[in-house]
Amino acid sequence: MELSFTKCHGSGNDFALLDARAIELDDAGWGRIARALSDRAGPVGADGILLLNQGVDGSDFSMRVINADGSEPETCLNGLRCVARAGFEALGLDAARVRLRTSGAHVAREESLAPGVYTVRETVGPVATDPAVVGLRVAAPVIEAVVPGLPSDRAFTALAMPNPHLIAFVERVDVAELVALGSWCEAGPALLVDRANVSFVEVRGDDLFVQTFERGVGLTNACGSAMAASAHAAGLTGRLPFGEWLTVFNPGGRVRARAEGPAGGDAVTIAGNATFEWDGVIEIDPATGTAGALRVVRRREDEVAAWAAAVGAP
16 A cells, blocks of 8 residues: 655654554554554654544544554654644644544634744643553652662652653663663563653753653654653652743753643643754555555755754853
8 A cells, every 4th residue: 555654753753653543453453554654664753653543532632652662652742743733734723633553632713833843732741640541560659769679779750651761860870880770670570560661861950851761662752741750759759849840851852841730730831842853655465564665745844953953042
């Protein structure tokens, strides 16, 4: 089958975005397509694929994200901004309710994060600490504590966004340590119901720097739900106040975030880029995952340049 898609990213977390509203394909087929398009040695390369789908349960549209390994997480906030943009453009909207796999979100156009950077605001929640919701087989919520059975003596905070996150605040991110721990979680240990996203977080004044080993992806430039979880964890552990905007940096760029805390229903809002880099067409066999030649039909060089200028800007 021939598929049209847009190569896009949110804070450097990159995807192949497809309008799937009129495409009938089973989960196994989408999984094979995700693995083929995500393969960094293949014609595209990405952290996963995003699907814009029809709205359900009163939503304006819905979203699916399928990771590079073919698994489907509960949410992806960097991807949500890209799908929101596609939904806005397809339906002529500036704000919408979006159905995710197990939850929902509110999205809206936002004042540009930087000149020429298409920006979307997204609000999700409530954040949960119940171990049964997080998927952590321990007796009580983990907030700034060592996790029994985890091969690390660091203190973690375990949160569901609703996908599972383990957040540790560190003086300096040790990437090798993060990869080792993330790989252990990725192997599906008995401690975790369905693996976990692991993040090391540095507090930098009133802001945060987050690096994440993402479930189903690996070490990534950015993980939107991890940035949201880190903002909430910073408030939960008293490092930064709830209810105030902060900048969350990551290897791929930055977003603005605000964790409301209990007074605001434990919601988290993120405002960040939804950058469309180029549009392509590819032949792919969903039965085998075999991809043919890629044809780029449009390059969005102004957006790429705008984001490049914005990265690292104060």
